[in-house]
Amino acid sequence: EVQLVESGGGLVQPGRSLKLSCAASGFTFSNYYMAWVRQAPKKGLEWVATISTSGSRTYYPDSVKGRFTISRDNAKSSLYLQMNSLKSEDTATYYCARQWGRQGYFDYWGQGVMVTVSS
């Protein structure tokens, strides 16, 4: 059974940093692109980052480019999201998702982890 379990969320002040983790199990992690998708309270979904199987290629929307870094450790079947210079508009539930290829939909999602950016 595919499982994705996020951790590392919490309350953080504007301008500070936070690192999210996602532990994957039930599939061969190194064979899949992985992604982060977020959802602000009462809002729609927003794609945040994608990483290739080897980690050599990463993709971001302009809203987080230069502030967020996605990475992975295939030996540990783990995905990460380093978030720097956090803003109030980054407040959201962050989901780890398995992506079906470079141009792919998200076939499995974690339960999500809440990040609140507030002073």
Added chain:
Amino acid sequence: DIQMTQSPSSMSASLGDTVTITCLASQDIGNYLSWYQQKPGKSPKLMIYGATNLEDGVPSRFSGSRSGSDYSLTINSLGYDDEGIYHCHQYYEYPNTFGAGTKLELK
């Protein structure tokens, strides 16, 4: 960026009804379109991918279709378990974008 205009934003239907939710893409995305169902407090669940392909385990009451740049999710024989928010998603190019969501409630 590709804009996905989803409609309606909310709808109410009766048990057994057939409902349709649509997404209009601002430019060509081929069949790189997926649909997700989200229950309150839960993570999204993949329903349809490739515009028309039913994900394993999803009831055949759900179907996806495409007409040009218009993409539709149709639910037949509506049941209470179908309540939730439905999101469309284009993965034709980066940045991936989602529709604003459709909240479906049963009367």
